Amino acid sequence: MNKVPFKTVLYLPSQAAAETEATITKWFVKPGESFVKGKILAEVESAKSTFEFESPCDGKVINIICAEGSTTSFESPVIEIETTDSSLKNEIPSASASAVETPQMEISIVEKQKEPAIREISMLGIGTYLPERIVTNGEMLADHPDITEDYIFGVTGIRERRWAKKEEKPSDMAYIASVNAIRNSGLKPEEIDAIIVSTTTPDVMMPSTACILQEKLGIRGVPSFDLNAACSGWLYGISVAKGLILSGMAQNVLVTAVDMQSRLLDKKDRNTYFLFGDGAGATVISGNHPGHTIKCEILTADAGGIHMARRSYMGYEVPENTGDVDPWIRLDGRALFRFATESFSSIIRELIVKSGWQASDIRWVVPHQANSRILKAAAQKSGVAFERYYLNIDKVGNTSSASIPIALSEIERGLQKNDKIIFCTVGAGITAGGMSIEW
Template identity: 40%
Template sequence: MTRIRSVIRGVGSYLPARIVTNDELARTIDTSDEWIRQRVGIRQRHIAAEGEFTSDLAVAAARAALDNAGYAIADIDLIIVATTTPDYTFPAAATLVQMKLGMEHGFAFDLQAVCSGFVYAVATADSYIKNGLARRVLVIGAETFSRLLDWTDRSTCVLFGDGAGAAVMERIDLEEGEPERGVLASALRSDGRHWDKLYVDGGPSTTGTTGHVHMQGPEVFRHAVGKITDVVYATLEQSGYGVGDLDWFVPHQANKRIIDGAGAKLGLPPEKVVTTVDRHANTSAASVPLALSVAVADGRIKQGDLVMIEAMGGGFTWGASLIRW
């Protein structure tokens, strides 16, 4: 009896050329490199250029992932773009990515779960593959989050950056006795009671404006570690594995103290935790695929490794997926 599995064939990423350091921010707001590093572990972030849109970042990451997988856009059935910062209210950024990649077949849509978007998109692509609606899916997390920031608010503007990461997921049919591969389990959660702890004060139906990010930092921190470990344990329980079986933990890159706290609570040694928040800051839905791309490119994540991805974002939303690479 065969088992349908969704494997990751390739990953790719893109970061805008402009790098903004903590020292540069300190010239315009009341902050310092030391203050930012101590509290969140960030030393720099990338900022999209004028006229550089979320779909442009997504396309660059998608092309890198396709090259890494050895596929062309003609081989893809579905594009899912996880983003909070689409080019337009509509159409979906995914359809613009579809157009810019020259894809005239299949289908494309956006998924909005803020920082959890890529994890939600991986679970969604896995479901579409297992239900026969797609064979190969291009999953992208892309954000120009800098355009939601109030650059005079030091509690939020120092935290975020822009970027995109992508993965090519493909159906395989495992024969009886073949070792497991691909997405083994996922757990997704949300709780709208906490919406006002991390939100943007604008939208088409409320203010008719884009708005800016607002965050109750201590409240988000208080919830984060518990919610992260909750979905990690739930995913492991589904799969029959334990924390000790993990080769790599790839968390959402929001705050170094949250990453360290979750790793410590799970009992994971720091050397198994992929951390890029110092270079990328919080890129929302792009965070996890950017970190995956770094760890694949430098040779840490390799075929056969057991990889846990997780994220938590506004909503609150949170989730995790366990992947046999």
């Protein structure tokens, strides 16, 4: 069936959170010209960098909105095009510059000294689940015969990832991780009095995956809900759990992160196809049992990066007919690299200060396993040597919000009392967060 062309506008990709505008120094296309996906449309200069503006689709230029040499907001359209790419019909439109100010990287700190003196919030048991199926880079070459296994490893840091079986659901993975976490915490299931599930791939839209998990665990009568902060979700969930405990609404909160991204990958899209694995990670956060002390947290979100990572279709599977809705995960790799590098490094530095530590005190930085190149770049700016960053992305890929607990579980046995650990993450939204913990 022939696709119907339609008109739309394109925006410059967001850069660092503090940047609000850029200048088009040169256009490489003009009205009436056709172009293909990936073509460089313009050269752009911002306060901190010069970059190339690439086309996200095939199409034809209708109108140049921002003239060569003009400065424009990242929230303002720069070019009008005609395309048949249905994914652009469903992008979230940018808010007008007059309606909302470009968000800055406002970091909210929750400091331990602000809590009641009688209350110490601790992390107890950790539990994880990884599917049995291992998918190597070699298997993926069938869809990309022009590249090599080493190329995939070079750009992602990944050699293999785990993908769920056809019959597995996100709640199945969440259940196994949660059972392991509760057992390792030393508590009984009936002592859990709240359940939080972080996921972007729920079993169904309703009821929540947390309620499905509650039923599988045999727990009754406790608040249970999902949250979606993408790859930042586990740390967001722990902060919410801490709030429930401090409010007196709960004592022991199960926080489970689960994502099943393998069925949401466009094989033709090299920005996403090689990156993601499936998995689940869980922990119990407690206010009345001694454990590993949470020192402070950072949570933030910058909607200026709302286009950097997105998916328009709901659920953990893609049905045969999705109409005009693009069902796949889409990433703006270059913009994400810049944002994530700055966010990781600034969050780590801020956590060290707020925790009263020195960079040399850090035993491990356990980051969201986004991409090894991002993490190496962040390490150079964070003040903590890259050797202290724990990476397992080579074996499991990017498991979204489950990546930090999965990585933490691998080093748990080697940790000693009073070891100082930092978690940090970036996710779609753009969300970001960090946490310091003393083992």
